[in-house]
Amino acid sequence: MHLLDWAVIIAYIAWLVSDGIKRTKLDRTPESYFLANRSMPWWAVGLSVMATQLSAVTLVGTTGQGYTDGLRFVQFYYGLPLAMVILCATLVPFFYRAKVYTAYEYLERRFDLKTRAFTSFLFLLSRGMSCGAIAAAPAVVLSVILGWSVTMTTLLILVPAVIYTMLGGVQAVTWTDVKTMSLTILVLVVAMVFLVMGLPSGVGVDDALAIAGGTGRLQAFDFDFTLTETYTFWSGMLGGLFLMLSYFGCDQSQVQRYLTAKSVDDGRTSLLMSAYWKIPLQVLVLLVGVFTFLFYLFNQPPLLFNPIHDERVRASAAAPAYVELQAEFQDAFQARRRAAVDIASARNTGDVREQARATDAFNGHDAALRGVRTRAAALVKQTTGDASYNDVNYVFPTWIVTALPIGIVGLWIAAIITAATDSIAAELNSLSTASVIDFYKRLAQPEATDEHYLLVSKVTTGFWGIFAGVVAVYASSLGSLIEVVNRFGSFFYGSILGVFMLAILTRRATGTGAFVGLIAGMIAVAAVAFGRPDISFLWHNVIGAAVVFTVGLTLSSFLQEIKRVGDN
């Protein structure tokens, strides 16, 4: 990377950290540190909610998904707007009226201490681990792209997050989120412009979309009702609905964002910003991936997008076979390129049959090219012993550093780093809040001064930062552990939602019923996850919530009946 790109990255991160701290107006109380004295404007909170959800994985992994699968992934978000409406009408006013710091605090008021402590503990466990995974995924990709060690790139992501979250609390987190969201949208639009400009003359945007459509990359709806397919209309609408209800309604990392808003109406408005903009934003990210695919139809892509693996195979005994594959890849690329140009020509002449023929020919050449890449990946697996090799996360970063001009590259890398930094900062902030409010203040030191709690909050933020760093470095060395950690969260996401459903939707539910229901829900999800691993994780949320609600309500009714009989 050019020196100017490094200057852009360093300057942006430095500005982000210093301005975040400068804008912080702390008055030495936990309410100021954790909830900004409930004074943040709705638009800043709304952008913060979106930035917390949009991590570096979105910029690197989702563009990669767009490259390989097209728009299919957008179905994951189809349940989000409805989830936001339900939350605005139900949980959000409950949280504001109860004047809570954490979502779990509300559960003690409605049920009992053990339900609050257990759900908060589950949050700390899953978010503490996923915080490391959020850092690890981009750290691994950046280490390959920048040529740094994973430990160094992990520190590059984590250290700014820990500094401004420790010093500025939720206010610094929110204001940096605002900048990051703005930068993210800017770089996505810039990428789209450069990708469109990268199309050869004679191939218009509509021609490019026709080619993408011919490969199935514009398919945004799959109406098959199958539990084993992760991204379908139904899994997005139902499984996604439950996941989003749980994530935005019961996960402290999101609840804390909108609890900082000035009023319940501002909190609602900030959440609805995601309802309006999440799907269009996600389509933009995926379209950037689709256009990266189109870019590499007309511009020679590398056989392997991960340069480290490329070097290792070249230096191994498999080098001669690899060189042969490269020649084959070159021929397949040229044949596919010609077929792509034929599609555009057929469209320009308006010959529908010729267009269909050219599309068939294109798909044949595309399959041949993918076959060469599969054989190259097999060589990597054989050479490195990495059975899960997949270079999809390196596609878009490779395009960034090879196709964009100096300065813009720096801006994009800064966007990836700070997208990770901001998501982690929100996690650290919420982990610290749950640790201090739900455990330290509630169980260990209920009567300490505000200064004391503030100090403990900062120390706790630092502790979770170190914890995330250790998990990140460890997770990155194990590769597939990142996925395990992400799936780990889905074990109890739906179950926690079930507890909140019991709290709000029924008067009959008791603390013991909710607690036992929660455990039953987690066991049910674990049984499905291990017994039927082919069932998509999105359905785990529906199963968990349904089991908790049913078991919790039944047990509560049963216990109340016993008590009533006993009293009589």
Added chain:
Amino acid sequence: MSEESARNWTLTYVTVILVEIVALLALWWLQNQFKV
């Protein structure tokens, strides 16, 4: 919550759902417009 405020929020929620339906229709159009 006052009656007027409740009515306004109901209207907002309906708008959110309508906007989503429009977004999905746009995606449906994109999917089918360029299907070969």
